[in-house]
Amino acid sequence: xxxxxxxxxxxxxxxxxxxxxxxxxxxxxxxxxxxxxxxxxxxxxxxxxxxxxxxxxxxxxxxxxxxxxxxxxxxxxxxxxxxxxxxxxxxxxxxxxxxxxxxxxxxxxxxxxxxxxxxxxxxxxxxxxxxxxxxxxxxxxxxxxxxxxxxxxxxxxxxxxxxxxxxxxxxxxxxxxxxxxxxxxxxxxxxxxx
Amino acid sequence: xxxxxxxxxxxxxxxxxxxxxxxxxxxxxxxxxxxxxxxxxxxxxxxxxxxxxxxxxxxxxxxxxxxxxxxxxxxxxxxxxxxxxxxxxxxxxxxxxxxxxxxxxxxxxxxxxxxxxxxxxxxxxxxxxxxxxxxxxxxxxxxxxxxxxxxxxxxxxxxxxxxxxxxxxxxxxxxxxxxxxxxxxxxxxxxxxxxxxxxxxxxxxxxxxxxxxxxxxxxxxxxxxxxxxxxxxxxxxxxxxxxxxxxxxxxxxxxxxxxxxxxxxxxxxxxxxxxxxxxxxxxxxxxxxxxxxxxxxxxxxxxxxxxxxxxxxxxxxxxxxxxxxxxxxxxxxxxxxxxxxxxxxxxxxxxxxxxxxxxxxxxxxxxxxxxxxxxxxxxxxxxxxxxxxxxxxxxxxxxxxxxxxxxxxxxxxxxxxxxxxxxxxxxxxxxxxxxxxxxxxxxxxxxxxxxxxxxxxxxxxxxxxxxxxxxxxxxxxxxx
Numbered sequence: 001x002x003x004x005x006x007x008x009x010x011x012x013x014x015x016x017x018x019x020x021x022x023x024x025x026x027x028x029x030x031x032x033x034x035x036x037x038x039x040x041x042x043x044x045x046x047x048x049x050x051x052x053x054x055x056x057x058x059x060x061x062x063x064x065x066x067x068x069x070x071x072x073x074x075x076x077x078x079x080x081x082x083x084x085x086x087x088x089x090x091x092x093x094x095x096x097x098x099x100x101x102x103x104x105x106x107x108x109x110x111x112x113x114x115x116x117x118x119x120x121x122x123x124x125x126x127x128x129x130x131x132x133x134x135x136x137x138x139x140x141x142x143x144x145x146x147x148x149x150x151x152x153x154x155x156x157x158x159x160x161x162x163x164x165x166x167x168x169x170x171x172x173x174x175x176x177x178x179x180x181x182x183x184x185x186x187x188x189x190x191x192x193x194x
Numbered sequence: 195x196x197x198x199x200x201x202x203x204x205x206x207x208x209x210x211x212x213x214x215x216x217x218x219x220x221x222x223x224x225x226x227x228x229x230x231x232x233x234x235x236x237x238x239x240x241x242x243x244x245x246x247x248x249x250x251x252x253x254x255x256x257x258x259x260x261x262x263x264x265x266x267x268x269x270x271x272x273x274x275x276x277x278x279x280x281x282x283x284x285x286x287x288x289x290x291x292x293x294x295x296x297x298x299x300x301x302x303x304x305x306x307x308x309x310x311x312x313x314x315x316x317x318x319x320x321x322x323x324x325x326x327x328x329x330x331x332x333x334x335x336x337x338x339x340x341x342x343x344x345x346x347x348x349x350x351x352x353x354x355x356x357x358x359x360x361x362x363x364x365x366x367x368x369x370x371x372x373x374x375x376x377x378x379x380x381x382x383x384x385x386x387x388x389x390x391x392x393x394x395x396x397x398x399x400x401x402x403x404x405x406x407x408x409x410x411x412x413x414x415x416x417x418x419x420x421x422x423x424x425x426x427x428x429x430x431x432x433x434x435x436x437x438x439x440x441x442x443x444x445x446x447x448x449x450x451x452x453x454x455x456x457x458x459x460x461x462x463x464x465x466x467x468x469x470x471x472x473x474x475x476x477x478x479x480x481x482x483x484x485x486x487x488x489x490x491x492x493x494x495x496x497x498x499x500x501x502x503x504x505x506x507x508x509x510x511x512x513x514x515x516x517x518x519x520x521x522x523x524x525x526x527x528x529x530x531x532x533x534x535x536x537x538x539x540x541x542x543x544x545x546x547x548x549x550x551x552x553x554x555x556x557x558x559x560x561x562x563x564x565x566x567x568x569x570x571x572x573x574x575x576x577x578x579x580x581x582x583x584x585x586x587x588x589x590x591x592x593x594x595x596x597x598x599x600x601x602x603x604x605x606x607x608x609x610x611x612x613x614x615x616x617x618x619x620x621x622x623x624x625x626x627x628x629x630x631x632x633x634x635x636x637x638x639x640x641x642x643x644x645x646x647x648x649x650x651x652x653x654x655x656x657x658x659x660x661x662x663x664x665x666x667x668x669x670x671x672x673x674x
Contacts, residue, residue, distance in 0.1 A: 017523040018399055018499045022637040027618040031270065031284035033244035033291050035352075045639045050625060073523060075400040078433060078499070079637060080616075081335040082242065083351035104403055104435050105335060109351035122519065163367070165227045175353065177253070180230060180361040183222065187258075187363055190221045190232055 002114030003173035007095055007142045008152070010067030013132045014059055017073035021106065024077070024085040038084050039091030060092075064136045069096045071128050076117075077106025086110045096142050098149065100125045111166050112175060118142065118149055124158040127151060144170060208474035210371045211440055212406045215346045215471070219329045221363055228365040234328040236263040236358045237314045238301070240270055240292040241618070242333030246356035247295040259362040260300040264323060267292055267305050268313045269334075270618050273581050273608035276306050285619065299359075310453075312584020312610040315339040315552035319423060320586055322452025326441040326468040331358060336552045336634065338429040341438030342422035343445055344471045346406070348435040369436065370404050370480040373473070375411035378487035383668040385562075386421035387554060387632065387651035389413065390428040391493035391503045393485060399501035403433030405481065408473060413487035414439060419448040420558040427553045428634050431500035440472040492667055494539060495636045495649040497527040502636070506654065506666050509536050530638055531646050532626075539648070539664045543575060545627040547659040548641070549605075549652055550581030551615035554632035557590045559652045564596040566656045566667075572604040573662025579621065580605050581613040605659065617642040630658040 029041040046058050054061050070089060076099035077085060086109040089097060097110065098118045110117045120128075131138040131151045141150040144167065150157040162170075169175060180187075209217070221230040243265070250257065257263060270285045280286035289306065296303040304310040310317055315336050318324040326344035331337060333355045340347035354364055376389055394401075407429050414425065422439050429437025446465060449455045456464045473479075491505035504510065512535040516524045528535070549555070549563055560582065572578050580600055582588040588610055591597055600607045614621040615633035622642030623629040629647050632655050636647040648664070657667035 015522065016526065017520060018501075020499065020635075020637045022616070022635065022640050026639055026643070027269075027616040028622075030241050030618060031288050033288055034248065035245050045643050050643055073519075075403070075433070078399055079335065079430075079635060081333060081337075081349035081351055083245075083333075083353060086351070101400060101403070103400070103433055105349055105351060105430075109353065112351060112353035163228070165365075176365045177249075177357050177360050180357065180363055180365065183230065184361065186221050186230070187232065187361060 001112070001169065001173050001175045004095060004114055004116050004170045005144055007068060008139055009069050010065070010137050010139050011069040011071050011128065011132055012059055012065045012067055013129055014070060014072040015129055018075045018078055019072050020079035021077055021082050021085040022079055025082065025088040030082060030084050035087050037091065038088035039093070042088040042092040068094055069098060069140055069142070070094045071098045071125070074099060074101035074122070076102050078103040081105045081109070083109040083113070086113045086115050090115045098125070098128065111170070114170060114173070116142070116144065116170065118160045120149065120158050120160060124156070127154070127156050208476045210473040210477040210479060211344060211408055211438060211471060212346060212369065212371050212436070213477070215327055215329065216368055218327070219346070228367045231329060231364050231366045233331050233358050233362055233364060234262065235323060235330045236362075237318055237330065237332035237337070238263060238265045238355065239314050239332070239334065240267050240288050242352050243355055244288065244291045244295065245352045246333070246359055247299065249356040250299070250359055253360070255360050257299040257301060257359045262362060263301045263359070264318070265292060265296050265301050265303040266311055266314050266317055268610070269612045269616065271306055271611040272619055273611050273613045273621055276609045282620070309585050312586065313552045313555060313612055315423075315427065316555060316583030316587065319343065319419070320452065320584060322449055322455030325449065325455070325464070326445060326471050331364065335430040336427050338435065338437045339423050339427040339552055341426040341429070341436055342419060343449070344438055344441035344468070346436060346438065349430060369406040372402060372405040372407045372434070372481040372483065373479040374407055374409050375482070375484045376409070376413040376487055377411040377484070378413055380413060380487045380490065381668075383492055383653060383671050384490055385651045385653060386417055386424040388490050388493045389487070390425045391495065391500070391649060392490045394428065394432045394500050395493065395503035396485070397432055397483065399431060399499040400433045402429060405434045406436035406438065407434045408479070409437060409439050411484070415442065418558060419444060420556040423556070424553055428500065431634060441468050492651060492654050494654065494664065495647070496531060496533055496539060497524070498530055498636055498638050499527070500634065500636060500649060502527060503649065506664070507538075507540065509538050510534070512536050540666060542628070542664045543662060544630045544648070544658050544664060545576065546623050546629040547576055547578045547655050548581070548614045548629055548631040548633060549655050550579065550583070550613050551633035552583065552612070553634045554652050555581060555583030555587065557587050559632065560587065560591050560596055561594070563652050563656045564599045566653060567603040567605070567660060568599050570603055570660045572659045575662045576659055578605040578659045579608055579614060581608045581621070582610050584610050614641050616640060617645070623647070630655050630664065
């Protein structure tokens, strides 16, 4: 799994709530049988018209914004369990998603792929939007070891929660399967008691 | 099933139903780490499994317990001419990959043409695979459906599908527990779908996040198993990964005699365990909500998440009445739907009616629709698709003559699959069109790019099919 420790990057602000996984990657693009290439269709129907022309107003199509951090409104990733949503975001070049609230399955899928979901308060989310509206190249400093995210321009800093086990997985680049496989004898013992 | 372990565990302090089942499946619990949770049954389908099989190949691992995994093709299959090769190349390849992977890894597959094929959450219960006290997972968020039997059942991502393949276990944090009680008697024309759409409209599309929900109360206890499945199915639409109902005589009667259900001495042993599966009277939930069945009307959604629902006679809430920070998203949703603040949906013309999905495609749903439309005709302006949840449901509908009722009404009875619920196959609603749908999600583009979805019960869908407009079905029931 991809490792993550620290990231200094500009952000792409997507100030919409309840962004579901059907928006992130519509079902009709789930036909691939590998993990690669989903970034091309990330937010497909918000980025493109039906005739495949670009919707210039959508933030991902606006050259003013770039960076490896996606910032979005609350309940991000609700809906389907499709891990393709996390793959698409990562494939499009993002390493971090910040929101004031994440749907459970999306959050787990992101963590299982080395895409860091950071939950901040509504106020801090507003502060990020304010910073980027003043300066579209405003940067955030994401420090996983210390569990902090800092708006570089203003120095405003927030701490975030992450499960200690998942944190060590991200920093070391190992995954749940590695962890469980090393304890397979316990599973076999468990199965004996029936 | 770990029934002995379950019985031993359950003599301890008072527990909720979720805690009883969870604790009986913990392989290891260590402070600072998620629990290693044993999974009894793993259901898979063609869309979220291929990358997991690839992962196994890369690691050089087999499927650890292939006999505890069951596969079907449902998300990406056509719903007409299923026995012909799939036309669309990518879809065909994906379904073929499932066949190939199941053969390679020794997994039972109920693929196209098999009499057990169908939507994964329909076939599990109807085959007696879904049982009380089990832990069940599937790479699909509506896995919560199986909770209707008093099972811990939840949706997982593909990395976790691989994890279950490799170890028959998942690393999971124990969820918080919420009890939602619905007491009283439902009014005429009001069904399980209305109950769950009502609850979601009250607590929002995120209100259950982090919880497993136990549904209880007299209105829930009175429901059939299929109606209970409709309720548990949509737990994820309020963010809850799991939703469940304590098993009772209705549950046991439903299971008995099904294809893979325990029989003989095994049945007696299982039943003794199942009867211990309830939340103890003094068990503590992290949250408790109570609703009255009498307050629930036929429901309809007007927006682009399942929390945006209302009684069918109500007006769409105004943007101004929403919290400041939510107004932008709220207005965006109404614009997408082409609806105005404070307006009523009654009488609004509809273009499509879709009766199907893991929420409402079971035989009782089809019977209810057939009974209502018998002797009636669909309106000219509407295309009506009925997509049964499984080959068994389809066959049962034909055995009961429901197919002829649908045909006479101008409804198309198609073949089983997820179909227009998610528009992954060719069953898409065209851009800008309104679809009154018994499915579970009204997200933007869910049923096709720019399609507009209104979620309702099967009965409300049937009424819209007949009138061609959004209709309060209760008015038509009084006439009859």
